[in-house]
Amino acid sequence: MNKENVTIKDIARELEISPSTVSRALKDHPDISPETKKLVNNLADKWHYRPNPIALSLKGGTSNTVGIVVPEIIHYFFSSVISGIEDYSEANGYNVMICQSKEEYEKEVSSIQTLVNSRVDGILISMSKLTRNTEHFHQLRDKNIPIVFFDRICEEIESDIVVIDDAEGAYMAVKHLILEGRKNIVHLSGPPNLRIAKDRTEGYIRALNEFQLNVAEENIVKCDQVEEAEWIVPSLLKRNPRPDAFFCVNDFTAAQTLNIVKSLGLSVPEDVAIVGFTNGQLSKLTDPGLSTIDQHGYEMGREAARLMLERIKDNSRPFQKRVIKPDLVIRGSSVKK
Amino acid sequence: MNKENVTIKDIARELEISPSTVSRALKDHPDISPETKKLVNNLADKWHYRPNPIALSLKGGTSNTVGIVVPEIIHYFFSSVISGIEDYSEANGYNVMICQSKEEYEKEVSSIQTLVNSRVDGILISMSKLTRNTEHFHQLRDKNIPIVFFDRICEEIESDIVVIDDAEGAYMAVKHLILEGRKNIVHLSGPPNLRIAKDRTEGYIRALNEFQLNVAEENIVKCDQVEEAEWIVPSLLKRNPRPDAFFCVNDFTAAQTLNIVKSLGLSVPEDVAIVGFTNGQLSKLTDPGLSTIDQHGYEMGREAARLMLERIKDNSRPFQKRVIKPDLVIRGSSVKK
DNA sequence: GTGAAAGCGCTAACAG
DNA sequence: CTGTTAGCGCTTTCAC
Numbered sequence: 001m002n003k004e005n006v007t008i009k010d011i012a013r014e015l016e017i018s019p020s021t022v023s024r025a026l027k028d029h030p031d032i033s034p035e036t037k038k039l040v041n042n043l044a045d046k047w048h049y050r051p052n053p054i055a056l057s058l059k060g061g062t063s064n065t066v067g068i069v070v071p072e073i074i075h076y077f078f079s080s081v082i083s084g085i086e087d088y089s090e091a092n093g094y095n096v097m098i099c100q101s102k103e104e105y106e107k108e109v110s111s112i113q114t115l116v117n118s119r120v121d122g123i124l125i126s127m128s129k130l131t132r133n134t135e136h137f138h139q140l141r142d143k144n145i146p147i148v149f150f151d152r153i154c155e156e157i158e159s160d161i162v163v164i165d166d167a168e169g170a171y172m173a174v175k176h177l178i179l180e181g182r183k184n185i186v187h188l189s190g191p192p193n194l195r196i197a198k199d200r201t202e203g204y205i206r207a208l209n210e211f212q213l214n215v216a217e218e219n220i221v222k223c224d225q226v227e228e229a230e231w232i233v234p235s236l237l238k239r240n241p242r243p244d245a246f247f248c249v250n251d252f253t254a255a256q257t258l259n260i261v262k263s264l265g266l267s268v269p270e271d272v273a274i275v276g277f278t279n280g281q282l283s284k285l286t287d288p289g290l291s292t293i294d295q296h297g298y299e300m301g302r303e304a305a306r307l308m309l310e311r312i313k314d315n316s317r318p319f320q321k322r323v324i325k326p327d328l329v330i331r332g333s334s335v336k337k
Numbered sequence: 338m339n340k341e342n343v344t345i346k347d348i349a350r351e352l353e354i355s356p357s358t359v360s361r362a363l364k365d366h367p368d369i370s371p372e373t374k375k376l377v378n379n380l381a382d383k384w385h386y387r388p389n390p391i392a393l394s395l396k397g398g399t400s401n402t403v404g405i406v407v408p409e410i411i412h413y414f415f416s417s418v419i420s421g422i423e424d425y426s427e428a429n430g431y432n433v434m435i436c437q438s439k440e441e442y443e444k445e446v447s448s449i450q451t452l453v454n455s456r457v458d459g460i461l462i463s464m465s466k467l468t469r470n471t472e473h474f475h476q477l478r479d480k481n482i483p484i485v486f487f488d489r490i491c492e493e494i495e496s497d498i499v500v501i502d503d504a505e506g507a508y509m510a511v512k513h514l515i516l517e518g519r520k521n522i523v524h525l526s527g528p529p530n531l532r533i534a535k536d537r538t539e540g541y542i543r544a545l546n547e548f549q550l551n552v553a554e555e556n557i558v559k560c561d562q563v564e565e566a567e568w569i570v571p572s573l574l575k576r577n578p579r580p581d582a583f584f585c586v587n588d589f590t591a592a593q594t595l596n597i598v599k600s601l602g603l604s605v606p607e608d609v610a611i612v613g614f615t616n617g618q619l620s621k622l623t624d625p626g627l628s629t630i631d632q633h634g635y636e637m638g639r640e641a642a643r644l645m646l647e648r649i650k651d652n653s654r655p656f657q658k659r660v661i662k663p664d665l666v667i668r669g670s671s672v673k674k
Numbered sequence: 675g676t677g678a679a680a681g682c683g684c685t686a687a688c689a690g
Numbered sequence: 691c692t693g694t695t696a697g698c699g700c701t702t703t704c705a706c
């Protein structure tokens with residue numbers, strides 16, 4: 001920090017008035033005469049006066065900063081959400097502090113600790129895959145620090161939440177595959193402690209049911225990482241009858257699946273169709289392009305930030321749940337030419 | 338912010354001693370008697386006392402926060418750098434505040450403004466593509482706020498900087514292509530106001546020279562975005578003789594180029610070889626896998642943070658420049674089977 | 675060995 | 691309409 005910052009005192013001294021008058025003039029307090037106001041504001045402009053947010057925080061007991069905890073910033077979806085949160089928060093005078101849990105429970109706990117120590121006014125979280133214990137969230141509740149969960153919510157905590165309609169997204173994806181003539185659709189799913197994973201699986205089942213297709217236990221396989229796909233997908237393709245489609249819980253796994261299918265001499269989408277989930281940058285760059293579900297991360301971020309700022313204003317208002325509609329994006333991986 | 342935070346006063350009141358004694362006891366001041374220290378520390382532990390960083394900031398005139406400005410968080414490279422900065426800074430008691438310029442000059446300026454207003458102790462920046470005017474950097478200099486540039490440095494500002502050896506990386510990439518028998522190598526380059534783009538082009542030229550290959554003006558084409566590639570690459574492929582290799586300034590463009598080449602009925606790497614730059618997640622998911630240059634973003638981030646914290650400690654020390662060695666990662670896109 | 679007081683920058687209740 | 695005062699949480703001189 002540099003010492004050359006102009007303070008209210010500096011202005012007061014120069015104008016030979018009191019600091020409080022300067023303070024009031026700057027915030028257009030009705031008590032202050034127009035001339036004084038003009039004087040003060042002119043000098044403030046000239047000297048590039050900026051209120052010291054640290055002093056304001058100390059005074060007001062509020063930091064005008066919100067914290068974010070996401071599993072990994074590198075994922076397109078989370079980056080988009082962060083952008084949404086940032087834009088909305090900054091437009092409303094809030095700063096943003098970002099932490100990554102790296103999908104580890106311990107880092108999630110320590111991230112929250114960091115944010116609490118920094119006295120953020122609220123925390124927006126998307127849970128790590130490995131989080132089972134939720135005590136750290138309860139502590140936030142106890143400390144009366146507002147929480148908004150987005151995407152990967154924690155069901156044990158009452159709070160504002162923003163999600164997309166994961167079940168609906170999955171339903172759309174699988175229905176699309178069925179309408180394209182697929183009958184033996186495998187679902188590569190996420191970890192069952194995450195609501196989103198359960199919901200996507202539920203949507204998958206709903207679509208199959210609706211079209212009177214058999215829901216086979218063995219067609220729902222936990223596989224949400226590139227490394228897992230490496231051995232799981234080949235083994236699935238050896239089954240008889242062979243799966244003719246994969247609905248994957250994320251784009252990464254889908255892209256990897258696509259490559260594996262091709263490397264085994266099968267063609268996409270002719271032999272095997274694939275649909276992912278996210279609609280990240282990736283999905284345009286595979287060959288063929290990846291059909292997928294758009295999660296509208298940016299919008300989710302804005303929505304989450306909006307809920308947060310509303311709650312900071314009024315912590316007693318009832319909890320809200322926002323559900324964002326996903327969209328099906330069709331590319332080459334699921335439609336025969 | 339919640340009211341339930343324990344303060345030094347609370348402890349003082351409970352123990353019927355003065356706040357200053359508590360303060361001293363907590364920092365193990367030699368003046369304080371062992372008994373008092375034990376008393377204070379026990380209660381502090383029991384009550385989960387945490388010093389209020391805002392008060393500390395106001396007092397000490399330092400916020401223990403560093404700011405980061407990157408073009409876009411979604412890029413694998415920048416996310417990695419951020420992780421490196423975060424890890425190093427947090428391990429040393431500093432918080433991190435991240436802003437995105439979205440490759441816009443105005444957003445870069447306003448991001449810096451935000452960070453300055455938040456009284457960060459220093460700013461780590463990677464310049465936006467569109468930044469020509471550098472006055473905002475000079476203002477930081479004038480305000481005596483430490484700056485560290487990483488990757489996309491600003492040549493007009495004296496500061497600590499961390500880069501990779503871009504020329505060397507490009508040289509390695511192009512040499513590799515030459516050794517694989519390529520003779521007509523096109524370079525899809527970045528905007529020439531960025532040092533990194535110039536350096537990569539220079540490495541490209543050096544490799545060609547070393548192998549007595551002709552350096553043709555028209556083989557160096559500014560093209561660093563997926564959308565540009567869409568029309569530029571097809572037009573390049575119509576040339577006679579047809580290019581037999583592309584060295585691309587980033588993985589995205591490379592992946593897109595790969596798809597375009599394939600869509601035109603040419604095969605990669607048989608007809609056209611491709612090498613990218615970054616080694617992001619993407620590069621493993623194209624078909625064939627993308628040969629590329631690893632930029633070691635995480636390491637760069639740690640290095641940048643290290644320079645920053647050193648400079649915050651001692652702003653008078655001479656400026657440092659760290660150059661990180663890139664690595665060539667060979668995948669299918671450049672090597673015939 | 676410990677306490678009282680001042681001050682970091684700002685605001686707000688209370689006086690005039 | 692404007693000034694004085696106190697205080698947010700903490701540290702640090704200066705007393706005793």
